[in-house]
Amino acid sequence: MTPKMQILFEQLPDLLGGHLTLAVPAIFMGVLISVPLGILCVKSARIRGPVMSLVSLVQTIPSIALLAIMVALLGGTIGYWPAFIALLIYSILPIIRNTIVGLESVDPAMREAAKAVGMRPVQQLLWVELPLALPVILAGIRTATVWVVGIATLSTPVGAPSLGNYIFSGLQLRDWQRVIFGCVATMTLSLVLDQLIAVIEKSIQARHRVSLVLASCALAGLVGIGLAPGFMAEDAAGFSNLLGSREGVAESLEPEESPLTLDGQVIRIGAKGFTEQFILAEALRERIRKVGGTPEVLTNMGSTIVFDALAKDTIDIYIDYTGTLWSTVFKEANPIGRVSMRADVAGRLFNDFGIVLLGPLGFENTYALVTQRKTAFRYGLSEIGDLTPVAKDLRIGGDPEFFGRPEWQRVRQLYALDDITEVGMDSTFMYQAVADGQVDVAAGFSTDGRIDAFDLTVLGDPKQAFPPYDAVVLLSPRAAKNQNLVHAIEPLLNRVSVTAMRAANRLVDEDGESPRESARQLLAD
Amino acid sequence: MDVPAIELVALTKQFRNTKKPAVDSVNLSVSQGEVLAIVGGSGSGKTTTLKMINRLIEPSSGLIRVMGEDVTNRDPVILRRSIGYAFQGVGLFPHMTVGQNVSVTLRLLGQDTECVSKRVDELLAMVELPAEEYRDRLPTELSGGQQQRVGFARALASQPRAILMDEPFGALDPITRDALQQEFRSLQKKLQVSVVLVTHDMSEAVLLSDRVAVMHEGQVAQVGSPHELLTKPVNDYVAQLIDTPRRHSDFIESLMREAPIEGTS
Numbered sequence: 078m079t080p081k082m083q084i085l086f087e088q089l090p091d092l093l094g095g096h097l098t099l100a101v102p103a104i105f106m107g108v109l110i111s112v113p114l115g116i117l118c119v120k121s122a123r124i125r126g127p128v129m130s131l132v133s134l135v136q137t138i139p140s141i142a143l144l145a146i147m148v149a150l151l152g153g154t155i156g157y158w159p160a161f162i163a164l165l166i167y168s169i170l171p172i173i174r175n176t177i178v179g180l181e182s183v184d185p186a187m188r189e190a191a192k193a194v195g196m197r198p199v200q201q202l203l204w205v206e207l208p209l210a211l212p213v214i215l216a217g218i219r220t221a222t223v224w225v226v227g228i229a230t231l232s233t234p235v236g237a238p239s240l241g242n243y244i245f246s247g248l249q250l251r252d253w254q255r256v257i258f259g260c261v262a263t264m265t266l267s268l269v270l271d272q273l274i275a276v277i278e279k280s281i282q283a284r285h286r287v288s289l290v291l292a293s294c295a296l297a298g299l300v301g302i303g304l305a306p307g308f309m310a311e312d313a314a315g316f317s318n319l320l321g322s323r324e325g326v327a328e329s330l331e332p333e334e335s336p337l338t339l340d341g342q343v344i345r346i347g348a349k350g351f352t353e354q355f356i357l358a359e360a361l362r363e364r365i366r367k368v369g370g371t372p373e374v375l376t377n378m379g380s381t382i383v384f385d386a387l388a389k390d391t392i393d394i395y396i397d398y399t400g401t402l403w404s405t406v407f408k409e410a411n412p413i414g415r416v417s418m419r420a421d422v423a424g425r426l427f428n429d430f431g432i433v434l435l436g437p438l439g440f441e442n443t444y445a446l447v448t449q450r451k452t453a454f455r456y457g458l459s460e461i462g463d464l465t466p467v468a469k470d471l472r473i474g475g476d477p478e479f480f481g482r483p484e485w486q487r488v489r490q491l492y493a494l495d496d497i498t499e500v501g502m503d504s505t506f507m508y509q510a511v512a513d514g515q516v517d518v519a520a521g522f523s524t525d526g527r528i529d530a531f532d533l534t535v536l537g538d539p540k541q542a543f544p545p546y547d548a549v550v551l552l553s554p555r556a557a558k559n560q561n562l563v564h565a566i567e568p569l570l571n572r573v574s575v576t577a578m579r580a581a582n583r584l585v586d587e588d589g590e591s592p593r594e595s596a597r598q599l600l601a602d
Numbered sequence: 603m604d605v606p607a608i609e610l611v612a613l614t615k616q617f618r619n620t621k622k623p624a625v626d627s628v629n630l631s632v633s634q635g636e637v638l639a640i641v642g643g644s645g646s647g648k649t650t651t652l653k654m655i656n657r658l659i660e661p662s663s664g665l666i667r668v669m670g671e672d673v674t675n676r677d678p679v680i681l682r683r684s685i686g687y688a689f690q691g692v693g694l695f696p697h698m699t700v701g702q703n704v705s706v707t708l709r710l711l712g713q714d715t716e717c718v719s720k721r722v723d724e725l726l727a728m729v730e731l732p733a734e735e736y737r738d739r740l741p742t743e744l745s746g747g748q749q750q751r752v753g754f755a756r757a758l759a760s761q762p763r764a765i766l767m768d769e770p771f772g773a774l775d776p777i778t779r780d781a782l783q784q785e786f787r788s789l790q791k792k793l794q795v796s797v798v799l800v801t802h803d804m805s806e807a808v809l810l811s812d813r814v815a816v817m818h819e820g821q822v823a824q825v826g827s828p829h830e831l832l833t834k835p836v837n838d839y840v841a842q843l844i845d846t847p848r849r850h851s852d853f854i855e856s857l858m859r860e861a862p863i864e865g866t867s
Binding site: 186187190191194195196197205208 | 680
């Protein structure tokens, strides 16, 4: 097995566990809710219309949106509960529909026979109608199972670890092996659960007590894993706990001269969904482990979700960028100077949310106009202003979104670049495009590893047209009071240069190294 | 004299969406140990009458007495448990074994497991299906005749004073039907259970019953012993119905004498 596969398999118990604890209880609860509701719908035409309309309507909400809506409905709570409730809602329609169809397809003669031998309505239901409808109801449960296991991969961005972590991080890291691994794992789980229910169905029909008992035990075991209080409750990922503490023990065996200790405390680290965030989260994890803490990393969180989670103490720490906070949290349109922005953001974070901006890491991840060395030499380019006289001959590549952003309008205005030709393209391709000479300049990101990989030059921005995007460490209100945590993180402050960050990103994006290994090298520098 | 097992007084059923009542003021009584056949074409109201007796269909007006007691206002579920019912097309529950089907009413009555199991063996022996072999089979694993025997066993399970039968021999092949009819008659005589049997087949009615009620357009045209019907039919409809078995038997008799009678076919 290649080391890369080994890493993927190492994460499997953690993520598979997270996936199971979400999907299996959701389906189980779905059955408990939908079957009685289906029965009510059959017995009462009056509730049937509204119930079916509501359930079908909810089903049409795109799943990723439903998950995000759940976060909002639960007052910004992230992790297990919003994902669980969204999955529960998704499991209802197929089960309720099949319960109705199954009960209605029972031969009226059977219903009359049940009545004639002296059954009361409830007995007719339990002794005759439900057993006869069972195959159809089970088919509905199987459909729900396949849906829910699939959709559970989308719970990653709301902070509930699942097999979706492989897929989301794989897409960000452009690591197809990782994406496929996640897909295969999800499909396998889905098939196993589906077949388990099929076995139960067959053994009921064939009256094979042994296989019925075995399959039921296997399913009950999975439900048990899901419902065990230690795994659920406030804990987004029970297995991650197990894994984390095991790592913590291994770590404490190493002689570590440190008077400070987090003494096994669980510290939850958040990260957004791109390479740099993965690496920085690993760097934080490494620091926390070093002082005996038990770090837990939640990656691929949505940008606003991770911030809200920090404000609510759901996570303890993550890295954000001053320019992002300035515009998305405080809704400021015009940038101000680097130092004043950082001070202003820090003050407002503390006043409005109790969040502490511990300090800058030492680099910024801002927009950067990059060009080939050859082009720079030919036109004598060293800063953005040098583009002005030759603008009408040049083509600039960038994300279509970038050309619509106020930052670009400011740059065009301040440096008089109205004549330059804009070429919209996906950010994945723009570095290659500028390296190949398909465009002359690209609007990249200052810490992107591909700037080095393609040997590109960054043009200076003396007029500060691009707002500052300093990477800063943010601590939740509760975490800020934890002096030992603060001391553990402080050595990272002002430690990471833009070149070092770019090299670390390059290691992952271009050389296929894991974020953890890249973080280790970053810290070793 | 004993009270009649079943007595119907001016029993009427008016369905909501029809002009004429389906059953129009029917008076019938079944003595204890007697078999009463209700004969008539489709739409004559015979099945509706039968289903009103255990209130699978609620009567619009009239009275039902079972063993002298007015059951029109009794809990219909309790009533149904005390009257056996054999269905058209058998009506066994496909997901229950033979034993479970037979014992369903006993279990509904809350009898204990041991008692139920003993009674199931007894009942299966009565309909000549050895319990060891048949108890744990599913209905689909039995022939049509065997399924009907299980149906009888189920109807007899709670030792009812009366059983209702809706075309019970309808779906069987002639040989099986004949054998089962014979067995039914001897079993009925042995148990002295009262039976109301609905059929459209006059031959069956004549062969199996003590008295026959002919129904036509919701009303009872004539009630009497097969002999009375044959000798003194009250109208053309009854005469026509009863003529069929007579012609069959005359024809068969003539075949025995090897001298065919003209006009029969």
